[in-house]
Amino acid sequence: MDAYDITIVGAGPAGLFATFYAGLRQMKVKLIDALEEVGGQVAVLYPEKYIYDVPGFRKILAKELVKSMVEQAFQFNPTVVLGERVLSIRKVDGGIFQLDTDKARSHYSKTVLVTAGVGAFSPNKLDAPGVAEYEGKGIFYFVKDKQLFKDKRLLIVGGGDSAVDWALNFSNWAKKVTLVHRRDVFRAHEGSVAELMKCGAEVKLFYEVKRVIGDGKWVKKAVIYDNRTKEETTIDVDSILVNIGFRADLGPIRNWGLEIKGREIKTNGRMETNIPGVYVAGDLAGQVDSVKLNLIATGYAQAAMAVNVAKNFIDPTAKIFPGHSSEMKM
């Protein structure tokens, strides 16, 4: 049995920083994520947005932050397992944890750090004929690469922050941006909505997508309709970006024997859970008597605490305080 010192479940900001820290503490570390890419919410939900409250950066594009986090996290060569969702954690012989995944694989570890954020998340799908057929062929739920929309006719569906922010973002990038929203009230920030109305995008309120049409290879047209009059309009599109929210699912984590309230695993100031050897950090951590701040910076601090406490758990002679990295030979 190849048991790691620490296995980190979730490769968002908290998990990536924990991976770095565990390497710094010379621990044998494994990082597992259900997604095929690292970065968690930052990579999946808002890669093209600027973040202004990460220590050390006046502002940084989310995807650039992911790149930097990866560079820092992977310098000690951790084992990285992507595309595997951890389904269960249980103790086996010698106090080692066995983590079973949806790929029918088992991982073994002396300690486990759960940095699973809001859980494995998936976008709400647009329910209209043709949409499933053209998903990935012009219809997208996330923006992975802005280049795909350069000088293209883009239809954006939704009325929340993501839809409005992308409409603003692409108004000078795409050839034409049309935004359809089924109501006349937006969930998005009112300042952004005011900007949207001036940015040159065509905003169609009370409109929904009826069906999409393609040539078998790529989406070509969208039939939209006014949900008050039922009048239909067909528009030519090169891409459709659907931003109608996402659902997050803690799923199997609820059955790991951890004390969970709502979307939080209960933890103390040492990031310990009710199971000795299992720690939590990031959005998923519900620290008793603490203020809940679901921020990248908070997750970083919690990750550092969790890893240092875990180090001391597996080697009681090791100090919890790691020393200053500025005084280490790296």
Ligand SMILES: Cc1cc2nc3c(=O)[nH]c(=O)nc-3n(C[C@H](O)[C@H](O)[C@H](O)COP(=O)(O)OP(=O)(O)OC[C@H]3O[C@@H](n4cnc5c(N)ncnc54)[C@H](O)[C@@H]3O)c2cc1C
């Ligand atoms: C639109 C938006 C804008 C934001 N802007 C900011 C901002 O400006 N500044 C800021 O500080 N914060 C911001 N945040 C919040 C910030 O992104 C989160 O606080 C942060 O991502 C939480 O990090 P995390 O590592 O705890 O979890 P996450 O980023 O949620 O990552 C968790 C990872 O765990 C994985 N996972 C879940 N369950 C399993 C499982 N069973 N097995 C394997 N893997 C699993 C998921 O796939 C995911 O990759 C924003 C959030 C959103 C949605």
